[in-house]
Amino acid sequence: MTELNITDLELISENKMFGGLQRVYSHPSRVCNGPMRFAIYLPPAALNGNKVPVVTYLSGLTCTEDNVTVKAGAQRIASELGLIFVAPDTSPRNQNIPGEDDSYDFGSAAGFYLDATEEPWAGSYNMYSYITRELQDVLSANFSAADMNRQGITGHSMGGHGALTIHLKNPDLFKTCSAFAPICAPMSCPWGEKAFSGYLGSDKALWENYDATELVKKSPSSATLLVDQGSADTFLVEQLKPELLKKACETSGQKLTLRMQEGYDHSYFFMATFIEDHLRHHLNGLS
Ligand SMILES: N[C@@H](CCC(=O)N[C@@H](CS)C(=O)NCC(=O)O)C(=O)O
Numbered sequence: 001m002t003e004l005n006i007t008d009l010e011l012i013s014e015n016k017m018f019g020g021l022q023r024v025y026s027h028p029s030r031v032c033n034g035p036m037r038f039a040i041y042l043p044p045a046a047l048n049g050n051k052v053p054v055v056t057y058l059s060g061l062t063c064t065e066d067n068v069t070v071k072a073g074a075q076r077i078a079s080e081l082g083l084i085f086v087a088p089d090t091s092p093r094n095q096n097i098p099g100e101d102d103s104y105d106f107g108s109a110a111g112f113y114l115d116a117t118e119e120p121w122a123g124s125y126n127m128y129s130y131i132t133r134e135l136q137d138v139l140s141a142n143f144s145a146a147d148m149n150r151q152g153i154t155g156h157s158m159g160g161h162g163a164l165t166i167h168l169k170n171p172d173l174f175k176t177c178s179a180f181a182p183i184c185a186p187m188s189c190p191w192g193e194k195a196f197s198g199y200l201g202s203d204k205a206l207w208e209n210y211d212a213t214e215l216v217k218k219s220p221s222s223a224t225l226l227v228d229q230g231s232a233d234t235f236l237v238e239q240l241k242p243e244l245l246k247k248a249c250e251t252s253g254q255k256l257t258l259r260m261q262e263g264y265d266h267s268y269f270f271m272a273t274f275i276e277d278h279l280r281h282h283l284n285g286l287s
Contacts, residue, residue: 004028006134006142012037018079019044024065030133032092033124038135039065043077045082046145052086053286054139054146055279056131056174058155058162061191062109065089068156071268077276079241081283084146088135090159092124105191112186113162114210116199125199128210131162132170152176152282156271157235161186164245166211166227171221176285178226180252180271181233185213185247191239213241213248219257220254226275226281227256230264 005028012024015253020043029036044274046052055078057068064085068074078085091111097120100107111127139146153174155163167177186192187207200206208214229242236242242258249256 004030007021007032007138009138009142016218017041017075017238020075020079022045022069024069027138029092029130029134031124031126031129034092034094035193036089036092036130036249037065038086038088038138039069040087041069041078041085042143042145043079043082043084046084046143047284048161050082050145051147052082052084052145053150053152053283054086054148055154055282056086056088056135056154058131058153058156058166059087059090059157060159061090062104063090063159063281064109067074068269068271072183072275074275074279077279081279083283084143085279086135086139088131091127095124097124098119098176106194110158110195111164112158112192112195112199112210115195115205116200118183118201121199127162128166131166132173142202144145147177150175152178154178154180154278155182156180157240157266158183158191160214161192163211165210165215167223167225168212168219168221168277171223176223176282177221179228180278181229181240181266182212182227182242182245183229183236183240185211185241187211187214187246189239189241213244216245216248216254217252220249220252223285224255224257225249226278227258228261228270228277229258230261230266232263233266234269235266244247
């Protein structure tokens with residue numbers, strides 16, 4: 001039997017864009033039990049022999065690596081600033097788990113950036129380990145231009161929750177953090193309650209380990225978190241709850257720039273509007 005090599009990449013697509021290259025790859029994943037895809041934009045600086053910072057963008061419910069790649073317009077800014085922009089898929093796929101494709105907010109495309117402890121999810125729904133370990137190995141083995149000591153993390157909605165929690169638990173790996181309309185307190189909203197009880201079971205101590213508001217209270221980072229939230233986002237009140245994150249940051253001394261953006265909704269028109277600010281925030285923190 002041939003050994004599974006997680007760093008073996010298959011190129012799915014390549015397109016020149018703003019002088020750089022937009023690529024999509026697939027590779028075998030051990031922690032997600034099957035092939036995983038990610039998109040990566042290599043700016044001109046990365047193609048000219050320089051080492052450049054890396055920003056990873058975690059997408060939200062229903063997304064693949066494709067949504068942000070085609071809708072947010074990140075590449076124009078990443079090209080100008082000299083940033084590698086990585087966009088992984090949002091969950092394992094095709095695990096043959098009963099019900100995995102039945103709802104938009106659990107299972108496929110809803111991995112919630114945690115390591116599941118409950119069966120039948122535990123063998124594959126390990127997006128936390130995927131982002132913090134396997135994808136790291138894949139990037140450092142294949143992209144010599146990626147400066148793995150200068151990495152930031154951002155994301156949207158479920159991916160904003162992923163970015164905040166992964167940064168707070170790994171501040172030396174992902175030194176900068178921002179989020180668009182993040183699920184700020186998943187223990188206290190329907191999306192989070194459904195995902196955490198399904199993937200983690202009933203032990204709320206385990207849940208706290210993946211809740212940005214709880215993590216900020218216990219272990220604030222020295223970075224300034226940049227969070228943008230649209231005031232016309234239909235998920236704001238029931239699911240996102242930035243006021244809980246804000247209060248926890250005030251209590252613990254976590255630096256937070258929370259910007260309520262008047263009239264913006266939950267869609268990629270919102271990310272496209274503010275992605276430049278976020279990428280500049282990361283570059284500033286990583287320079
Ligand atoms: N389908 C869900 C909402 C899903 C949703 O808004 N997904 C966001 C992330 S949480 C997204 O980015 N969708 C993909 C897109 O807009 O390209 C609903 O209608 O309630």
